[in-house]
Structure formats: C-alpha cells, structure tokens
Amino acid sequence: MSLAVRSETCSDLQYLVGTVCCKKCDFGFxxxxxxxxxxxxxxxxxxxxGTFMNVSNGLKECFNCTECNPDLGLEISSNCVGIRDTTCKPLDGFFCTSWLSDDHCEAAQKHTHVCPPGQFIKTNGTALNDTECAACPAGKSVSLPHPQCQSSADAKHEHSRYSIWILLTLFIVLIIIGILAxxxxxxxxxxxxxxxxLNLTPFICTYNQPCGDGQAGGVSSGII
Structure with a gap:
C-alpha cells in the first residue's frame, strides 16, 4: 500500500486531493x-x-498488524499498537532465517540437535544462529547420548555405566513382580x-445369622 501521490506544490506534511493540498494525518491515524x-x-x-500506522499519511485505512505464525517457528516479541507493527522472534529451540529488521524475524527453523557422524556440538543454537558442529580431534569420537567427543576408553566406560543401571532397574522390577505374584x-x-x-470353620456373620454362641465355638477367627 503506497502513500497518496504528492504534488510539487504540496509540502512533505501534505497530500494531494485533486488540486487541493490537505494536511496529512498523524501517526496512528x-x-x-x-x-x-x-x-x-x-x-x-x-x-x-488490529491495525497500525507508522507514518504521517493521506491514506484511507491503516495497515493490518503482522501475525507471528508458530508454523513458521515464530512467536510475538512485542504487540502491535496504533503506531507500531507487531514484532516477531523465533520460538525456543529455533533460529531466525529471515530478518525483516533488527528486531523482527519473518521465518525461523529448528536448531540442529544431532551433528553428522564424527562431529560434536561446538556451540549450542541461539535465536540468531543454528547449532555449530565441529569435527572431533584425532582419536576421539561421539558416542550418544554424550554430545561431546570422547576417547575410546571414556566411551567404553560410559557404555558400561549405562548397562549397569539398566540391569539394576530390570532386577528391581523382577523382584517387585515376584512379590506381587x-x-x-x-x-x-x-x-x-x-x-x-484353631480347629475352626470359616463363616460369615450376617444380619440374619449374627456372630455369637453356637457359631464354631463362639470364637471369630482372625483370618487375613
């Protein structure tokens, strides 16, 4: 949407209507x-x-406020007001791929969570940049879930520790199942x-046949 055509006879604070120079409306109008x-x-x-106007103008309507679309990885950074449009920023875990201005992002995408084989996460992603990966030094490699480079001995120790925890958890679960069974x-x-x-016969005390004399010796058993 463009501003009204300006005649050479109209000042910067005016807009042209036919042959008449009218005063422009202010910001927000x-x-x-x-x-x-x-x-x-x-x-x-x-x-x-839902609209705004950030220039003095001769327009017949204000501009529509921008919507920050979550499907594009965006959320609201600052709300739209009469003199300023909405500004958007990347969602958590996303980085901006297209900046309309220094404080307004048009589109974003998710950070890289897993680096290529033989590389590790050197720098975590931010709103400005994606995760940075780098090659492991010689003699080291990445062993998930550990995100950093490890020597073969460290990786083996890490794997053994996780294996012990898994076996211990399974053992405890089996004991509980056995007890319940x-x-x-x-x-x-x-x-x-x-x-x-006690040489007793189990019986049930009811309203029509209350517990008392004549019921298995008049003794109520302590059956669990």
Whole structure:
C-alpha cells in the first residue's frame, strides 16, 4: 500500500486531493474524510484494533498488524499498537532465517540437535544462529547420548555405566513382580494354617445369622 501521490506544490506534511493540498494525518491515524480546502484539516480517525500506522499519511485505512505464525517457528516479541507493527522472534529451540529488521524475524527453523557422524556440538543454537558442529580431534569420537567427543576408553566406560543401571532397574522390577505374584499364595497358606491350629470353620456373620454362641465355638477367627 503506497502513500497518496504528492504534488510539487504540496509540502512533505501534505497530500494531494485533486488540486487541493490537505494536511496529512498523524501517526496512528488515517484519513476518514479529505479536506475541502487547504485552510481546513481532513477528518482523521484513530487506527482500529488490529491495525497500525507508522507514518504521517493521506491514506484511507491503516495497515493490518503482522501475525507471528508458530508454523513458521515464530512467536510475538512485542504487540502491535496504533503506531507500531507487531514484532516477531523465533520460538525456543529455533533460529531466525529471515530478518525483516533488527528486531523482527519473518521465518525461523529448528536448531540442529544431532551433528553428522564424527562431529560434536561446538556451540549450542541461539535465536540468531543454528547449532555449530565441529569435527572431533584425532582419536576421539561421539558416542550418544554424550554430545561431546570422547576417547575410546571414556566411551567404553560410559557404555558400561549405562548397562549397569539398566540391569539394576530390570532386577528391581523382577523382584517387585515376584512379590506381587507370591503374595496371594502366601496369604491363602497362612489362613489355612490358622484354621488348622484353631480347629475352626470359616463363616460369615450376617444380619440374619449374627456372630455369637453356637457359631464354631463362639470364637471369630482372625483370618487375613
């Protein structure tokens, strides 16, 4: 959208309407109604919500505010106001690939998380730059999940440590499963022993048949 054509007879603070030079509307405003003569000002309206105007102008509407699209890796850096457009910045974990100005990014992409074989992460990514990878020194290599270069001995030690933790975790899980499987059998066995020792027959006390005299010797068993 361009500003109205300016005549050589109009100053920088005016815009041309036919043969009449009208005073421009200020920042944050647009022309609702042109002036009828140079001695009369145009009718200027404040920019509506979602629009802005960052120049003095003779335009009939304000500019639409920019939207920061997450699909392009962007989020709002500063909100749109009447005299200034929205500014966007890269999302966390992204870096800008196209700057419209020093503080406004148009598009971004994700940082590199894994370097090519034989390389390590030299510098983590920022909003300005992608992750920087570099080749490992001679005699060293990268062994995931460790992101830095390691000697063969260090890599072997790291692998052994992770293996021990995995085996220990599996051992604990198996013990818990075994306990849960044996508990019902153990419970039934204890109940059987109690019944044999007390020479009692298990029964259920109900409203129609309450516990008391005549019920297996009048003794309630302590069955688990």
């Amino acid at each position: 647009f022309v609702k109604k042109d002036c009828k003569s140079p001695s009369r000002d145009p009718v200027c309206y404040k920019c509506y919500s 044996v508990f019902p059998i153990l419970k039934a066995h204890v109940n059987k022993i109690l019944l044999e020792v």
